[in-house]
Amino acid sequence: MAAVHISFPPLAPLTTSTHIRALNDLRAYPVTSLASSSSSSSFPSYVPSFSSASVDADGDAGLGGVCPPGLAFSMTPGGNGNVALTTSREFARHDVLLIETCALSVQCDDFDEVAVDAQPETLVANWDKQVYAYANADEETKQAVMNLFALDVTQLPGTYGKALQEHIHVVAEKNGVSPEDATRVVLKFVANAVYKSNKVVLPLVSSRANHSCDANAVRVIDFPKQGLVTLYATEPLGEGDEVLVDYTAEVLWSRPRRIEWLRRTKCFDCTCRRCKRPDYEGALVCPRCLPYDKRGGGFQLPHPMPPDVGCIVRDPPTSSCCHDDGEKKGECHWTCGTCGLHISETDLDVALPAGPAKSVLKLEEYASSLAAEMDVATGTEVNVSSAKLRHVAQAACYTVGPHHWASHAMAVAIIRHASDASISEIAAMYKGVRTWLRQWAQLRGGACRWIGHRALLKAADRMRDEGGPFLDDAREAYTDIANNVPPFTELFRRAVSALEEMQLQ
Numbered sequence: 001m002a003a004v005h006i007s008f009p010p011l012a013p014l015t016t017s018t019h020i021r022a023l024n025d026l027r028a029y030p031v032t033s034l035a036s037s038s039s040s041s042s043f044p045s046y047v048p049s050f051s052s053a054s055v056d057a058d059g060d061a062g063l064g065g066v067c068p069p070g071l072a073f074s075m076t077p078g079g080n081g082n083v084a085l086t087t088s089r090e091f092a093r094h095d096v097l098l099i100e101t102c103a104l105s106v107q108c109d110d111f112d113e114v115a116v117d118a119q120p121e122t123l124v125a126n127w128d129k130q131v132y133a134y135a136n137a138d139e140e141t142k143q144a145v146m147n148l149f150a151l152d153v154t155q156l157p158g159t160y161g162k163a164l165q166e167h168i169h170v171v172a173e174k175n176g177v178s179p180e181d182a183t184r185v186v187l188k189f190v191a192n193a194v195y196k197s198n199k200v201v202l203p204l205v206s207s208r209a210n211h212s213c214d215a216n217a218v219r220v221i222d223f224p225k226q227g228l229v230t231l232y233a234t235e236p237l238g239e240g241d242e243v244l245v246d247y248t249a250e251v252l253w254s255r256p257r258r259i260e261w262l263r264r265t266k267c268f269d270c271t272c273r274r275c276k277r278p279d280y281e282g283a284l285v286c287p288r289c290l291p292y293d294k295r296g297g298g299f300q301l302p303h304p305m306p307p308d309v310g311c312i313v314r315d316p317p318t319s320s321c322c323h324d325d326g327e328k329k330g331e332c333h334w335t336c337g338t339c340g341l342h343i344s345e346t347d348l349d350v351a352l353p354a355g356p357a358k359s360v361l362k363l364e365e366y367a368s369s370l371a372a373e374m375d376v377a378t379g380t381e382v383n384v385s386s387a388k389l390r391h392v393a394q395a396a397c398y399t400v401g402p403h404h405w406a407s408h409a410m411a412v413a414i415i416r417h418a419s420d421a422s423i424s425e426i427a428a429m430y431k432g433v434r435t436w437l438r439q440w441a442q443l444r445g446g447a448c449r450w451i452g453h454r455a456l457l458k459a460a461d462r463m464r465d466e467g468g469p470f471l472d473d474a475r476e477a478y479t480d481i482a483n484n485v486p487p488f489t490e491l492f493r494r495a496v497s498a499l500e501e502m503q504l505q
Contacts, residue, residue: 083149084242085209091237094486097217098231102201103141104133115264116156116190120163127164127171127186130200134185135175144204150187155267190267194229194247196221206231212244212272213258214444219245232486235444244272254368254405255279274443276316278335281441283311283403284364286336287348297354299363301398310338311403312348355399367399371406386418403440408433408450416455423466426459427473434476446480453491457481464498475502 091097106129118126134145153161164183172182192207193200206219206229216235222228237243248261255275262270285301289309292298312334332345349359357363370392393410400406411429414421421429434447448456460477463470481495 083208085206086240086242087237089239091233093233093236093483095237096230096232096486097243098205098229100203100205100229100231102221102229103145103204104130104137104202106130106133106200108195108198108200116160116267117264120159120167123160123163124167124171127168127182128174130189131171131175131177131182131185134181135177145188145202146181146184148188148192148202148204148207150184151191151267153183153187156190157267190265194219194221195265201229203229206245209243209245211247211262211266211268211270212274213246213248213255213270214272214274215244215246216241216444217243217245234484254281254371256282256368278316279314280403281405282364282368283313283401283440284334284360285401285403286310286312286339286341287343287350287360288339288341289336292350292352298352299355299357299360299399301401303398305402308338310336311401312336312341312343364400364404367396367404367406371396371409386414386420389413389418402432403436405441408436412451415451415459423462423470427463427470430456430459430473430477434480446484448477448480448484453481453485457491457494460495460498464502471502475499478502 087097106126108126116123134142137145153164156164164186168182168186169179172179175182177185189200189202193202194207201221203219209217209219209231216237217231217233220230220232222230231243231245233243247266248258253261259270259275262268285305286309290301290306295301313336315333315335333342334345334348335342345361349361351359352363355363357366389410393407393414396404396406396410411433415426415429415433418425430447430451433450437443437445437447437450451459456477460474460481463474463477478495478498482492482499485491485495
């Protein structure tokens with residue numbers, strides 16, 4: 001890939017010694033204690049007065065489901081043995097594909113409750129909730145649940161299958177169902193459940209959509225309104241296109257974190273376009289373009305980066321390549337699109353003379369772990385110290401460079417939460433994230449899917465009010481919002497109204 005130069009404004013000049021100290025002091029911040037929430041929860045659900053229509057093989061929209069007239073889904077075999085949800089006509093971006101009520105819903109207080117590698121006692125408690133919900137449903141709902149796709153026990157971790165064999169009869173007897181039915185219910189939940197906030201819900205139709213980390217549709221769940229699930233397109237869909245949703249619902253996550261989450265909850269390795277291509281999101285500064293002896297302490301990057309410095313990108317995963325979970329199956333390689341360097345993982349694992357990690361690869365892991373912790377903060381509405389945000393942003397940008405996803409996660413944190421950030425800083429961070437998404441990461445959708453729709457709207461309002469050189473950035477931000485939120489939302493109306501006002505000025 002040709003070099004794409006992305007830069008952020010200097011946050012503060014750092015010497016090698018202060019940078020090392022900053023990195024080592026970061027864990028003193030109680031970031032992990034902050035609760036996380038998805039930005040998509042800000043979408044208001046709305047039920048248009050559509051007429052019921054056929055959406056599955058039986059011509060039934062599901063329990064309480066509605067969809068636009070003329071919509072029908074074709075159930076065709078998917079690559080993973082499941083069915084694929086495909087359209088029978090064209091849809092524009094933001095068109096509502098389906099609205100349905102959840103068949104079953106259970107409480108989930110912690111992510112570990114739904115992980116297939118959880119402790120047996122946690123698994124049993126979770127199974128009890130699921131089977132109880134099924135046992136107390138009406139017969140129509142029970143039959144619909146049993147018609148859903150389910151994983152085979154052999155596709156689950158051995159410890160999970162063993163625990164299921166040993167304990168499911170107790171759960172079945174407690175809830176008055178057969179062990180066979182209890183087992184089937186549990187397997188239906190593993191394959192089809194959607195995790196949202198503190199609940200696990202089981203929709204009947206939208207659950208048939210397969211996963212992609214670069215999805216073309218999204219499910220919005222509104223619990224106050226009887227657990228309504230609205231499925232709408234985030235990209236234009238043609239006739240016969242497969243509807244793909246992101247099971248993680250977290251576009252900020254790195255590839256290793258997405259892979260881990262999907263393995264722990266859905267028991268499969270993602271093979272979507274985003275996961276099977278070179279890992280642009282995890283790019284590191286090329287050691288040939290910028291040798292280690294020209295970096296502070298052997299690791300600290302200059303800022304801004306020289307324009308002739310490229311990045312190395314991990315090659316697409318193959319059967320002979322090491323996996324992101326650390327299981328070594330062969331030698332991985334990285335390639336620089338600027339100088340053409342092709343380097344093995346072993347040769348890249350160079351010892352560092354200083355810093356918070358022993359090698360270049362470990363430094364990348366360290367920066368990613370910091371970003372993962374800050375991701376918890378960026379998903380909340382709590383006030384996070386602006387000094388803390390800049391502290392972590394420096395650590396990421398000066399460690400792994402402006403092409404690594406961790407640097408942009410920090411930029412997102414500043415846009416969302418640094419209330420004292422200047423307009424020029426906000427605009428520069430937005431430009432950096434926007435350019436990275438479009439030209440480097442090549443992901444669908446706009447920057448607002450990363451930054452958050454409400455946070456970007458607030459930033460756009462500030463840039464518009466400041467005027468002058470920031471008007472173009474404000475216009476770009478409003479357009480970004482209008483292109484990536486449903487047209488029936490207040491956010492869409494506000495963005496379009498702002499664009500119309502700016503047009504008249």
